[in-house]
Amino acid sequence: MVTPLNMRVFFLAKLPEYCYKKSHMAFNIPSATFLSFGRKQCLDTLWRIGRQLEQHFSNESEKTAALKSISTYLTTLLGHEDKYIVEQAKALLEIELLSASDLQRWLMHLERELKIDLKDSDFLVSTKDTETSGEKLPIHLVLDNLRSAFNVGSLFRTAEALGVEHIHLCGYTPTPENSKVAKSALGTENWTNWTYWENSLECLMSLKEKGVFSYALETEKNATALLDVEPKFPCALVLGNERYGLGEPVLRKTDELVIIPLSGKKNSLNVGSCGAIVLNHFSSKYS
Numbered sequence: 001m002v003t004p005l006n007m008r009v010f011f012l013a014k015l016p017e018y019c020y021k022k023s024h025m026a027f028n029i030p031s032a033t034f035l036s037f038g039r040k041q042c043l044d045t046l047w048r049i050g051r052q053l054e055q056h057f058s059n060e061s062e063k064t065a066a067l068k069s070i071s072t073y074l075t076t077l078l079g080h081e082d083k084y085i086v087e088q089a090k091a092l093l094e095i096e097l098l099s100a101s102d103l104q105r106w107l108m109h110l111e112r113e114l115k116i117d118l119k120d121s122d123f124l125v126s127t128k129d130t131e132t133s134g135e136k137l138p139i140h141l142v143l144d145n146l147r148s149a150f151n152v153g154s155l156f157r158t159a160e161a162l163g164v165e166h167i168h169l170c171g172y173t174p175t176p177e178n179s180k181v182a183k184s185a186l187g188t189e190n191w192t193n194w195t196y197w198e199n200s201l202e203c204l205m206s207l208k209e210k211g212v213f214s215y216a217l218e219t220e221k222n223a224t225a226l227l228d229v230e231p232k233f234p235c236a237l238v239l240g241n242e243r244y245g246l247g248e249p250v251l252r253k254t255d256e257l258v259i260i261p262l263s264g265k266k267n268s269l270n271v272g273s274c275g276a277i278v279l280n281h282f283s284s285k286y287s
Contacts, residue, residue, distance in 0.1 A: 138234035153184025170200035223257035
């Protein structure tokens, strides 16, 4: 049985489909519909429309049609019974959407009102990936019991960008089958060789048998400062758990300890940032 509530749920679920048919920017939400929306539903709908526009902003014909529709929606909202929504509509109408930068400000206004905290993967990236020779650097990245799927995906992006030969995911480190890893990796998991190991010690032993020199990134007193390291290739860079770092058994299996000297009060970096800094140093030393 179709009830008004069911129809409302159906409409919200299908909103992107209703907003964008054959022409991605052909909005067809009746303007008067916005007058029945509450605060969050109203702002969230506008934000979703703006996000779709952001992805097609370079298409002049679609952009023109979209901007006309958005203007109509906001003008309609000036007649909403909720004064808060009226004020938000006025604020958004004051932002002339002449450029992509203007649209960013428009979206940011809505994001602050909605308290939306965007992740790196939410931002637009180039739709055309660059052609490369496919040459890899003799660098392995070993991730020992990382907990954050976002950090793993971020390290995949960094490793792929710098040409790392192989990534080794050890213990309970999430693999690319995890949707959150794939989301933050942005497809780089498909272009990077990786292997899962139940035990990081087995991974390090295997690499050592192949003549790979291993560097453990850890805040140990006897560690070598990063800028003083003259890398030996092929090599492996070993990163540990976000909270506990690398365990003693793993440290004993590596060939050299490396530390990133810090000047601030905090004595540690996010593992993704740490990996990016160290990979950049090592890749710059390889020729």
